[in-house]
Amino acid sequence: MTATAPSYPSVVPDAAPALVLDGITKTYRSKAGGVDALRGVTYHFPRGSFTAVMGPSGSGKSTLLQCAAGLDQPTTGVVVLGGVNLHGLSEVALTKLRREEMGFVFQAYNLLPSLTVYDNVALPLRLTGKRPHRNDILGVLEQVGLSDKVKRRPAELSGGQQQRVAIARALITKPSVFFADEPTGALDSNSSRQVLTLLREATDRAGQTVVMVTHDPVAAAYAERVVFLSDGLIAGHLDRGTPGQIAAAMSDLER
Numbered sequence: 001m002t003a004t005a006p007s008y009p010s011v012v013p014d015a016a017p018a019l020v021l022d023g024i025t026k027t028y029r030s031k032a033g034g035v036d037a038l039r040g041v042t043y044h045f046p047r048g049s050f051t052a053v054m055g056p057s058g059s060g061k062s063t064l065l066q067c068a069a070g071l072d073q074p075t076t077g078v079v080v081l082g083g084v085n086l087h088g089l090s091e092v093a094l095t096k097l098r099r100e101e102m103g104f105v106f107q108a109y110n111l112l113p114s115l116t117v118y119d120n121v122a123l124p125l126r127l128t129g130k131r132p133h134r135n136d137i138l139g140v141l142e143q144v145g146l147s148d149k150v151k152r153r154p155a156e157l158s159g160g161q162q163q164r165v166a167i168a169r170a171l172i173t174k175p176s177v178f179f180a181d182e183p184t185g186a187l188d189s190n191s192s193r194q195v196l197t198l199l200r201e202a203t204d205r206a207g208q209t210v211v212m213v214t215h216d217p218v219a220a221a222y223a224e225r226v227v228f229l230s231d232g233l234i235a236g237h238l239d240r241g242t243p244g245q246i247a248a249a250m251s252d253l254e255r
């Protein structure tokens with residue numbers, strides 16, 4: 001891939017972190033025995049930061065994201081998002097928090113095939129009982145460069161365009177934290193660059209926080225910090241690394 005190096009934010013992160021992981025462990029139990037996917041992860045994600053999470057296959061990246069977003073429960077430890085401790089929240093309260101404060105961008109775009117682009121983007125507002133305003137929907141679609149695709153259905157779009165719809169859908173609720181799991185995994189370099197630039201802008205312009213799991217050092221270089229996981233633990237971090245430096249750090253981990 002040949003993405004150009006991103007610029008970094010002038011935003012100074014607030015003192016209160018957007019997201020806190022405190023002593024997170026996660027053990028999956030199965031008939032074959034337990035798997036310790038996370039073995040004690042403590043990390044503060046500053047407000048307005050863009051953090052990439054990398055690590056070898058099976059190191060616990062997706063598990064970390066799932067626990068941080070309240071999609072799965074840690075075995076022990078605490079997740080605090082925007083000052084709210086997720087532990088002990090009812091499923092209803094957690095769903096509300098997810099819909100209002102979190103945006104999700106996954107490798108599979110998860111758009112509803114029967115809805116138009118416009119209605120896919122309006123959906124999160126409808127789910128929270130808010131009336132979507134046409135100008136707001138058109139505004140985010142313009143932001144992601146899809147003003148001319150409003151009436152299309154997902155199957156009539158390229159992968160990169162579908163992912164940009166998914167980002168518009170995540171942007172519409174103005175979430176404080178974006179969780180992205182391999183958001184460019186299925187995209188070519190040009191589409192990847194567009195998607196990563198949108199995530200970068202969410203932090204730089206709107207002060208939102210992005211946590212992105214990726215295998216791709218070029219994608220990770222859009223973040224100001226890469227946190228490396230190894231065997232369920234944070235093994236270190238790299239600030240403002242180039243793709244080459246990030247790839248070298250990954251090779252060291254995989255040795």
Ligand SMILES: Nc1ncnc2c1ncn2[C@@H]1O[C@H](COP(=O)(O)OP(=O)(O)OP(=O)(O)O)[C@@H](O)[C@H]1O
Pocket residue numbers: 028029030035036037055056057058059060061062063064
């Ligand atoms: N539902 C599950 N049941 C049992 N074990 C699981 C489950 N989900 C994940 N694991 C195990 O937990 C560990 C961490 O998995 P996880 O998917 O978080 O890793 P990852 O770093 O995201 O991997 P990859 O890069 O391959 O996607 C692995 O050993 C995996 O096999």
